[in-house]
Amino acid sequence: MKYIPLPKSLYIRNREKLKEKFPPKSIAVFNSNDIMPTNADGTMRFRQNNDLFYLSGIDQEESILVICPDFPDPNLREVLFLRETNEHIAIWEGHKYTKEEAFAVSGIENIQWVANFDNVLNSLMALSEHVFLNANEHLRAAVVVETRDARFIKSCKERYPLHQFNRIAPLMHQLRAVKEKEEIDQMQIACDITEKGFRRILSFVKPGVTEYEIEAEFIHEFIRNRSKGFAYEPIIAAGGNACVLHYIENKEVCKDGDLILLDVGAEYGNYNADMTRTIPVSGRFTKRQREVYDAVIRVKKGASDILRPGISIQEYHKEVGLMMQSELLGLGLIDQTDIKNQDPKWPAFKKYFMHGTSHHLGMDVHDVGTMHEPISAGMVFTVEPGIYIPEEGLGIRLENNIVILEEGYFDLMRNIPIDPEEIEGLMN
Known part of the structure; x- marks a missing residue:
């Protein structure tokens, strides 16, 4: 791997918490x-299971971690199984972990x-007696292929039908939502790399460049x-493309007078940054x-000021909605009649701000964590309000990552330019 690994003390501590x-x-x-196939003999790049990585730091395919805290033989309370290498694998695929490593x-x-x-x-x-097995239980997951975890659940239940099987995912969500210092340090590096990329393009962008x-x-x-x-498929959206929330084609020419919405983040050591900035193609905002x-x-x-311990994401989003409602009134995009006649399930401000303001961030860009229980210190969130006006070909979103x-x-992106006058100065 390219990144510098975190100390083993983190993974020992994570296992003890579990x-x-x-x-x-x-x-x-x-x-x-699994290493997922593409076509013919092609495969996607391997990406470790985040729960296994969180508990071991092992970043290699065909690995299995077993934790059995009460087993009489202390030597078997934690066992890590690795793919055994040989000369053929070393020649074709490269080095694999030794037991010592x-x-x-x-x-x-x-x-x-x-x-x-x-x-x-x-x-x-x-x-x-109690068997804890893993599955992808992210609220927004759409799993349409059978995973290694799914195959193991099936075989384990067939082999041991009289045991009591339990879900490990809720426990892992609780643990992973609150970051250790070492994890935050790794995310800071991802944010710092993202900053370098953003500063690079500020001196590059001009009318006529392509997304x-x-x-x-x-x-x-x-x-x-x-x-x-990239931590995720980047959004480089000029002009009206910025009003398409998940625009990833990145194929158009950037025109004088337009804005470019940049939703881009770097990955580092399996941890992610998630930044959005909006800049003028010409170097000056109208x-x-x-x-x-x-x-x-x-x-x-x-929004950053009210995202605090004790509040729930649901309560937080309601408060941010009221802030956005006030701003849209000031911009003349909605009026009091729109608010009076609005559907409570889809308030008037949703016409121009239709997505949530924050999500957990970590090893997953939309990281695991609670959506209904109170927020705790140590969680990392994005803060990303936006206003999208298709009739004006204008979309603006700004996003930082905060602990x-x-x-x-604490703002992990505090050094990434966001002040409009600073951006204009750097672009010119």
Whole structure:
């Protein structure tokens, strides 16, 4: 991997936090993700299962982590199974973890080859009652292919039908939502790399460049700073394209007088940044563009101030909606009659601001965490209000990533230019 690994103490601590949530005589099994096929003999790039990575730091395919805290033999309470390498694999695919290297990364002392997994699992299951297995339970997940986890759940239930099976996902969501310092440090690096990419394009953009050329400038800067690349498919949306929330074609020419909405983030060490900026192609905002930009930045600041411990995401979004309603009134986009006649399930402001303001951020861009329980210190959120006016060919979104503190917040993107006058100065 390109990135510098985090210390094994983090993964040891993460495993201890999980064990505290188990009832007696529990066992949990975590599988790595599959390498997914494309066409012919092609495959996608491997991306480790985030839960396995969170608990071990192991970033390699065909890995299995088993945690069985109450097993009589202490040597079998944590076992990591790895793909055994050979000369052929080394020549065709490159180096794989040795047992010594895997211990140095994970802090797990008992490292075995995957070929031993079934025999060891059988011994552990004989003295276990509660079996915790993993699945993708993200609220927005649309899983249409059978995963390695799904195959294992099926085979495990067939092999051990009398055990009590449990979901590990709710426990992992609770743990992963609150970041450790080392994780925040890794996210800061991802944000810093994103800043470098943004500053690069500020001196590059001018009328006549294409959206895909801007995308190329970002990926160049990201990879040269140890990132795998984009944390998600980048949105480089000039003019009216900015009113398409998930526009990813990035194929149009940027024209004089238009704005470009840039929703781009770098990945670093399996942690993500998620930035949005909106800049003028010509290097200068028009009067109308500046009015809308200033409205969005006011909502962003107000939203950041109220995203605090104790509030729920649902309550937070209602408060931000009222802020946006006030700004849209000021811009003349809605009036009091619109508000009086609005559908409470789809308020008038939703015509111009139709998405949520914040989501959890971490190893997943839309990271796991609670959507209904109170927010806690240590969580990391995006703050990304926007105003989209298709009839004016104008879309503006601004987004930073913040860490929730006991009092206030810490902005991981505090150094990325957002003030419109600073952006104009850098572009000119």
